Amino acid sequence: MTGSATILPDDLVSVAWLRDHLLEPALQVLDIRGYVNTEALGGGRQRATYTGALNEFQAAHIPGSVFIDWTRDIVDPESDVPAQIAGPQRFAAMLGLSGVDAGTDVVVVDHAGGHFATRLWWALRYYGHDRIAVLDGGFARWRDAGYPTEAGDSTTLPRTFVPVVRPELARDADDVLALIRGGGQIVDARDRETYDGAVQRGSRGGHIPGALNLPAKDLIGDDGSWKSPETIRETAQASGIDLEIPVTAYCNGGVTATAVLFGLHRAGARDFSNYDGSWNEWGEREDLPAEGNRDLWRQG
Structure with missing residues (x-):
């Protein structure tokens, strides 16, 4: 066929x-x-x-x-x-x-x-x-x-x-490190509590340094429908995301990140990639940097 x-x-x-x-x-x-x-x-x-x-x-x-x-x-x-x-x-x-x-x-x-x-x-x-x-x-x-x-x-x-x-659609930990050093655009698709470190899955909480936070759930309406490309574009811009430059997304396991990529694609992004290892990998590696609200970490 x-x-x-x-x-x-x-x-x-x-x-x-x-x-x-x-x-x-x-x-x-x-x-x-x-x-x-x-x-x-x-x-x-x-x-x-x-x-x-x-x-x-x-x-x-x-x-x-x-x-x-x-x-x-x-x-x-x-x-x-x-x-x-x-x-x-x-x-x-x-x-x-x-x-x-x-x-x-x-x-x-x-x-x-x-x-x-x-x-x-x-x-x-x-x-x-x-x-x-x-x-x-x-x-x-x-x-x-x-x-x-x-x-x-x-x-x-x-x-x-x-x-x-298409290797350009996937990133590994070394690629993300290079993005951090080069000022690349990284987006965290998890909810705000997880991004901040108040909720921790794995050995440590927080987020990849410099990552912007755009929870995937913010792209879907209360009725379960995807929001319009125009609304997603406005939401992304309010989160500091530039759709005209490359974006790499991650989450906990490389799944929810793809929802953000799908939404950004519909909103006009054409250069995007998924860090498949996401926090399941990054959060377990002490050699990789992390940011977050350390007061929240200490409360745990």
């Missing part, structure tokens, strides 16, 4: 659009519902565990969709840092088994059209596939609209996905 023009109108599609195009032969829906489960340890400290929502998919999903377990299917099992994106061969094998090749239009679904969907949006772009859109409102909106669902496991025709790595 190659050579045909995309049918996707945008990188964000509505449930009504998906309903009307669900039977298009070039379309494949990927369901990446999952959870970050946090446990309070006292003193502002947290522990997180990552899970996919396979049982929920098996109970009800959009007809024809294929489940992707974000904690297993598209991660590097050899990495010491949790949930790092899989290498090209592993990623390509999983996407091929999920019915994706160069001519496939992919619509990604999570619970509410948030950061798990954008994680796969970023990963597919990183591996050279631009024919991808996020379902606004996710599976919750599809269900609430009364559209049909089916139960059971995934079934689809396997295809051959050929990855073309």
Whole structure:
């Protein structure tokens, strides 16, 4: 399935659009519902565990969709840092088994059209596939609209996905250190309490020095819809972000950061990258600098 023009109108599609195009032969829906489960340890400290929502998919999903377990299917099992994106061969094998090749239009679904969907949006772009859109409102909106669902496991025709790595879309710790020294633009996608260090996940709290704070949750409205590009642009500018220069985002695990990148992309940013290791890596390495409210740290 190659050579045909995309049918996707945008990188964000509505449930009504998906309903009307669900039977298009070039379309494949990927369901990446999952959870970050946090446990309070006292003193502002947290522990997180990552899970996919396979049982929920098996109970009800959009007809024809294929489940992707974000904690297993598209991660590097050899990495010491949790949930790092899989290498090209592993990623390509999983996407091929999920019915994706160069001519496939992919619509990604999570619970509410948030950061798990954008994680796969970023990963597919990183591996050279631009024919991808996020379902606004996710599976919750599809269900609430009364559209049909089916139960059971995934079934689809396997295809051959050929990855073309775009290294400029990913950054590692050394790259981020160079950005700090060179005055590059770094954005922290976590909430303000975590950015400041009042909430701490891992061995230490705080943020990467010089990072601006733009919580991903500020880009999505109360009804679960993505805010307009114009509103996101205003929010980003109010946070000190310049959309005309390169931006690298991070969070705790390289997932929520992709929601900020998706929003900034929709607002006009064209040069962006994800620090995939994020605080899961940075916060555990004492050789890497951190900033934060040390009075809050001492309270813990």
